Amino acid sequence: MFGKSWRRLAPLAVLPALLLAACGGSGDSSSDGGSSSDTIKVGLLHSLSGTMAISEVTVRDSELLAIEQINAKGGVLGKKLVPVVEDGASDWPTFAEKAQKLISQDKVATVFGGWTSASRKAMLPVFERNKSLLWYPVQYEGLEQSPYIFYTGATTNQQIVPALDYLKEQGKKKIFLVGSDYVFPRTANKIIKAYAGANGMDVLGEEYLPLGSTEVSTIVNKIQQAKPDFVFNTLNGDSNVAFFKQLKSAGIGPDQIPTMSVSIAEEEVKAIGAEYLSGQYVAWNYYQTTDTPANTEFVKAFKAKYGSDKVTSDPMEAGYNAVNLWAAAVAKAGTTEVEAVKKAAGGISLDLPEGKVTIDGPTQHVYKTARIGLIGADGQIKSIWDSGSPIKPDPYLKGAEYPWAKGLSS
Amino acid sequence: MNGFLNQLPIGLSIGAVLLLAALGLTFTFGQMGVINMAHGEFIMVGAYTTYMLQSWAGHNAVIAALPVAFVVAGLFGVILERTLIRRFYGRPLDTLLLTWGVSLILQQLVRDLIDNRGVQVVAPDWLIGGADLGGIRIPYNRVYIFCLAAVCLVGIWFYMSRTPAGRRMRAVMQNRELAACSAVRTDRVDQITFFIGSGLAGVAGVALTLVGTVSPTLGTKYIVDAFLVVVVGGLGQLRGALIAAFALGLLNSYVEFWSNASLAKVIVFVAIVAFLQARPQGMFVLRSRALT
Numbered sequence: 001m002f003g004k005s006w007r008r009l010a011p012l013a014v015l016p017a018l019l020l021a022a023c024g025g026s027g028d029s030s031s032d033g034g035s036s037s038d039t040i041k042v043g044l045l046h047s048l049s050g051t052m053a054i055s056e057v058t059v060r061d062s063e064l065l066a067i068e069q070i071n072a073k074g075g076v077l078g079k080k081l082v083p084v085v086e087d088g089a090s091d092w093p094t095f096a097e098k099a100q101k102l103i104s105q106d107k108v109a110t111v112f113g114g115w116t117s118a119s120r121k122a123m124l125p126v127f128e129r130n131k132s133l134l135w136y137p138v139q140y141e142g143l144e145q146s147p148y149i150f151y152t153g154a155t156t157n158q159q160i161v162p163a164l165d166y167l168k169e170q171g172k173k174k175i176f177l178v179g180s181d182y183v184f185p186r187t188a189n190k191i192i193k194a195y196a197g198a199n200g201m202d203v204l205g206e207e208y209l210p211l212g213s214t215e216v217s218t219i220v221n222k223i224q225q226a227k228p229d230f231v232f233n234t235l236n237g238d239s240n241v242a243f244f245k246q247l248k249s250a251g252i253g254p255d256q257i258p259t260m261s262v263s264i265a266e267e268e269v270k271a272i273g274a275e276y277l278s279g280q281y282v283a284w285n286y287y288q289t290t291d292t293p294a295n296t297e298f299v300k301a302f303k304a305k306y307g308s309d310k311v312t313s314d315p316m317e318a319g320y321n322a323v324n325l326w327a328a329a330v331a332k333a334g335t336t337e338v339e340a341v342k343k344a345a346g347g348i349s350l351d352l353p354e355g356k357v358t359i360d361g362p363t364q365h366v367y368k369t370a371r372i373g374l375i376g377a378d379g380q381i382k383s384i385w386d387s388g389s390p391i392k393p394d395p396y397l398k399g400a401e402y403p404w405a406k407g408l409s410s
Numbered sequence: 411m412n413g414f415l416n417q418l419p420i421g422l423s424i425g426a427v428l429l430l431a432a433l434g435l436t437f438t439f440g441q442m443g444v445i446n447m448a449h450g451e452f453i454m455v456g457a458y459t460t461y462m463l464q465s466w467a468g469h470n471a472v473i474a475a476l477p478v479a480f481v482v483a484g485l486f487g488v489i490l491e492r493t494l495i496r497r498f499y500g501r502p503l504d505t506l507l508l509t510w511g512v513s514l515i516l517q518q519l520v521r522d523l524i525d526n527r528g529v530q531v532v533a534p535d536w537l538i539g540g541a542d543l544g545g546i547r548i549p550y551n552r553v554y555i556f557c558l559a560a561v562c563l564v565g566i567w568f569y570m571s572r573t574p575a576g577r578r579m580r581a582v583m584q585n586r587e588l589a590a591c592s593a594v595r596t597d598r599v600d601q602i603t604f605f606i607g608s609g610l611a612g613v614a615g616v617a618l619t620l621v622g623t624v625s626p627t628l629g630t631k632y633i634v635d636a637f638l639v640v641v642v643g644g645l646g647q648l649r650g651a652l653i654a655a656f657a658l659g660l661l662n663s664y665v666e667f668w669s670n671a672s673l674a675k676v677i678v679f680v681a682i683v684a685f686l687q688a689r690p691q692g693m694f695v696l697r698s699r700a701l702t
Contacts, residue, residue, distance in 0.1 A: 049521075051627070181671075181672055207670055207671065208671060209671050210672055210675065212627070213671065214621055214622030214631070215621075215662075215671075217424075217552075217663075218417065218663055218671070219671065221413060221416045221417060221420060221547075221667070224413075224547070225413035225416070238622060238625060239622075241530070241622050241623045242621060242623070245621070246549070249540050249550065249551055249552075250547055251539060251542075271528065271530070272530070273532065
């Protein structure tokens with residue numbers, strides 16, 4: 001009798017210990033911001049397992065490379081950086097949980113992490129509550145500006161809008177939208193439709209595929225019937241493979257109906273197969289072929305560390321940038337303390353693989369050059385058009401040059 | 411109008427994929443009443459067999475892999491039946507949990523041993539592209555899948571209705587006790603049934619490499635649809651599976667044409683629920699004199 005009830009109560013006995021640990025954690029976290037006498041801890045939080053691992057592992061690799069390079073040059077504030085790597089497991093609540101763990105248990109100075117918008121949205125309240133910093137390295141749908149997140153990937157006016165500008169310049173008028181059924185494609189398509197309406201373009205169709213679905217033939221048939229000038233593709237993950245295979249077997253090549261993709265970079269081209277993608281367009285801010293001295297060095301260092309068959313891509317470069325920008329901000333602030341780093345970060349400008357990258361203080365996004373790329377038969381992407389100079393980030397599209405975007409941010 | 415006609419081959423090809431995925435289940439689920447959640451993973455095993463054979467057979471792997479995938483997936487099935495499922499006959503809920511666990515283990519094994527992300531099977535040149543038939547586009551890879559489904563169907567029909575082994579299988583399916591009394595070794599028949607059922611899943615896996623990525627979760631995408639086909643068609647009914655697969659395929663393709671992919675899925679599910687309300691036993695019923 002006693003034994004039975006004891007067993008039932010046993011878990012309760014652990015509770016006080018847990019509470020103590022939690023209080024202890026939050027009590028200490030503000031004191032030293034992850035720095036001890038000769039090291040600074042930083043967190044890397046990406047999916048190392050599950051469906052997103054294919055993409056996120058590569059970002060972690062480039063962030064580790066940046067940390068290694070910084071340490072080789074003597075570290076930050078004379079202290080070595082120590083990465084604490086956690087696995088978000090492609091599961092959004094896990095991202096929030098691991099972020100909390102990095103902040104209160106490991107007491108990291110900052111976290112670099114995330115890929116999908118869903119994982120960012122899950123982590124956002126954690127960082128705001130703890131007044132801790134997250135550096136998010138992937139292009140996204142905009143309409144967000146957290147005081148505790150720095151966005152080193154493109155927002156819409158640095159990727160999607162320039163892509164539409166380019167297509168308009170080419171005289172393409174009839175567009176067809178294809179995307180995966182979740183927040184990024186739906187928000188992106190809302191923006192695209194507003195742009196199209198104001199610029200005399202016709203949206204002939206808007207189709208969504210459940211994430212992971214490979215039954216794309218009906219959508220391809222609809223594209224075939226609608227005969228658009230181009231397809232704007234915001235599909236994510238495996239669906240892209242099925243989509244481009246089906247386009248090919250339906251006899252729709254880039255000569256007939258070209259596609260413009262915003263989620264396919266070098267790594268994905270390698271996975272899908274260049275033979276299905278050559279001649280198609282993509283929109284990013286960086287390609288492995290981008291011609292800057294910093295990029296030559298970045299590609300060389302990456303291949304030396306991870307193997308000569310590896311490719312570099314836009315999100316990897318943005319992750320690499322994030323680490324370098326944070327280190328520069330800490331050096332300027334003279335401390336890893338979050339508010340001081342935030343204040344110091346505005347206006348910091350570095351020569352990085354994609355060119356000159358400057359942090360915009362008020363939005364905590366970065367200036368980025370938009371580049372339209374053409375996929376070659378060798379799987380590499382060549383820039384065929386760029387915006388000339390870095391574009392000022394405008395996550396809510398409030399600028400005077402985007403009059404058509406009024407009402408999107410509400 | 412062309413768009414409307416174009417949906418016909420699309421619907422038929424979805425139906426063919428469904429039929430291939432469900433054929434094996436009509437045996438294991440239909441005959442033995444085993445709710446085998448690992449059936450999807452046998453599809454995956456077939457797909458990965460094709461991927462492995464690629465280094466040896468090159469672009470013709472989708473042909474060479476057919477017999478190999480059948481045997482490999484079949485052996486997986488027999489091993490599962492001999493080691494685990496055999497001990498759980500008559501306990502459908504336990505079997506469901508058990509086989510679900512097995513499916514998770516198999517998925518993780520593939521992640522650890524092969525690759526945690528999707529891999530590609532390159533189709534031979536003669537399967538890329540398609541033909542135009544009076545404005546209707548017929549992709550070659552779908553023709554291949556359709557033919558494969560037809561061959562499997564005919565093969566199974568022949569086996570069941572024209573061979574002594576097939577007769578024994580039907581005997582066990584209709585009345586296990588009576589078959590056992592008539593000197594049919596039912597456990598032996600169970601083994602063969604499981605081998606064929608799982609092997610057919612392997613063949614489905616080979617076909618699916620032509621449609622999309624080969625990934626550890628390939629099987630889970632099809633397992634629910636496969637069960638639906640079996641339930642709608644009626645347990646253990648070849649005819650039922652055939653009609654149900656193509657009915658669902660065509661329904662899906664036309665509803666999606668008029669609405670969108672997510673809504674089509676919902677409408678098809680609602681239609682199935684409504685149908686099962688009216689006919690819980692499925693389209694066709696196995697007539698037997700068993701007292702159960």
